[in-house]
Amino acid sequence: MSNPPITIIIADDHPLFRKGLREVIETDPSLQIAGEAGDGMTALALIQHHTPAMAILDIEMPQMNGLTVAREIRQQKLEVDVIFLTMYREENLFNEAIDIGARAYVLKDSAVYDILNAIHTVEEGKYYISPVLADFLMNRSARAEKLLRHTPSLEDMTPSELRILKLIAENKTSKEIANVLSISYKTVENHRTSIASKLHLRGSHSLSSFASRAVIIRFEAPSPASGAAIAPFEPPHSVSRVGVPPHAF
Known part of the structure; x- marks a missing residue:
């Protein structure tokens, strides 16, 4: 047929x-x-x-x-x-x-x-x-x-930064994050600055907006030898990757 x-x-x-x-x-x-x-x-x-x-x-x-x-x-x-x-x-x-x-x-x-x-x-x-x-x-x-080589992602974050990013996603303030993690307010602010820099984020609300979009499905406070388990997410700058056979696009 x-x-x-x-x-x-x-x-x-x-x-x-x-x-x-x-x-x-x-x-x-x-x-x-x-x-x-x-x-x-x-x-x-x-x-x-x-x-x-x-x-x-x-x-x-x-x-x-x-x-x-x-x-x-x-x-x-x-x-x-x-x-x-x-x-x-x-x-x-x-x-x-x-x-x-x-x-x-x-x-x-x-x-x-x-x-x-x-x-x-x-x-x-x-x-x-x-x-x-x-x-x-x-x-x-x-x-x-x-x-693709330069697009930042959660994989660039340290375990401490991931913990803080998750708490930011929960709409906690820097003071509240400091209390939860038993660290100083200044340390939280330093982490926020580092995260924003790695993700190329600008503006007072950009980090909170990004954190709320990042889908974190499981988070365990990691020990120095472990890491945070996170789900894939869409980065702030989407990238189209073209992979094709010869004579095609």
């Missing part, structure tokens, strides 16, 4: 380009065009109606551009993989597309050669980028790795 075809919506405001792209896609019997659109509003309506496996979107379209359509797809939680088409070789546009959730990023001047490869790469659960844009991916990955 053969697999059902991969359904696709194409959206581009240039009819001749759209026609050429359709002709290329239709050479593959495993693919099926569910609809075409010449603007973003029509594209979104078709996507909502058909819920195709993939939507091939030109970034620049009238009424609603491709980036906005992709945001709507994401916001509405539609299970549609987005492949972007663009004539622009701009790194900031590439990064915005990836941040929105694009699964492929294809230059229009090479789309007739790249589109089938892009579709099947996405179908395999991978990411695709036109080879000429590989430098954008390398730059993005390098920045992500640098941020």
